[in-house]
Amino acid sequence: MKDIFEVDCKQLQSELLSNKFPLATWNISLKDLQVKHCLLARILALLYDNMLTIKSSGVKVNQIQEGLIPIVEICIHKEIFTNGISKGLKGKNVYFTSQLMSSDSTRLLRYKDLKHRTKINTQDRISSWFKFIETKLIEDPLKSKKVKTDYQLRYNIHSVDTKIDNLKTKNWITTFHDQIGKPIIGRVLDNPNKDKIRI
Incomplete structure (x- = not known):
């Protein structure tokens, strides 16, 4: 039964083009659901509509990594x-x-x-x-x-919460990129706003 459930999860993940396990990231309501033939998707949508979640124990989480911007x-x-x-x-x-x-x-x-x-x-x-x-x-x-x-992964605008004094172009800076979940180290290209830096 566990193997069948894993296969269903992987098929649903593939159909949704999601890089994350469907149980971990489900945020689709039943009225918006486009996958009509999948019982697992319908159950997850029903649970989401009723603000319920389920946890699977012992099932492999098929999270795909090494790509940028899902x-x-x-x-x-x-x-x-x-x-x-x-x-x-x-x-x-x-x-x-x-x-x-x-x-x-x-x-x-x-x-x-x-x-x-x-x-x-x-x-x-x-x-x-x-x-x-x-x-x-x-x-x-x-x-x-x-x-x-x-969407350019080489040059991205990052918001900073704290004011950085004496920041100039070509200075090196490290910041955390929320979309890819990794730190980015780069040079400052320009400083168009007080709270945004392009690196």
């Missing part, structure tokens, strides 16, 4: 299904936007480049799910594939 952080649950993102990426082991970006994480890959990076069949016309992600990540797709500053 797709579920840039798209809400409904968008993942209505725009075909789940259908296009399910079973391809793509859970992070960094898997769809160039190695320096400043540009979105071209659609045909995904064939080599993620083994997605790109022979047909550009899929609607890719166009949707493109509109989320890029300001003007017709001009450039450069990713918006908020």
Whole structure:
């Protein structure tokens, strides 16, 4: 029974494109649920609606790491299904936007480049799910594939709660990045506001 439950959890995780175990991060109500055929998803949604949670003991937590900015952080649950993102990426082991970006994480890959990076069949016309992600990540797709500053992993704006005196450009700084759950060490590019630093 435990093995069947683990398989169900992994299938649901794959369908939701979540990098985290479904029991640990469930925040979808029954009315918003797009996965209609999965009994586990319906139970979790019912529990969420009634402000209840369950804990599983002895079940392996399948948390996927080493990627940056999970797709579920840039798209809400409904968008993942209505725009075909789940259908296009399910079973391809793509859970992070960094898997769809160039190695320096400043540009979105071209659609045909995904064939080599993620083994997605790109022979047909550009899929609607890719166009949707493109509109989320890029300001003007017709001009450039450069990713918006908020999603660039090399240069990110970080808010700081404490005032840092004598901070100048090219100073080294360390900060904690909430999206990836890791510290970032970098040089200050500019200081546009008193509470924001671009590194």
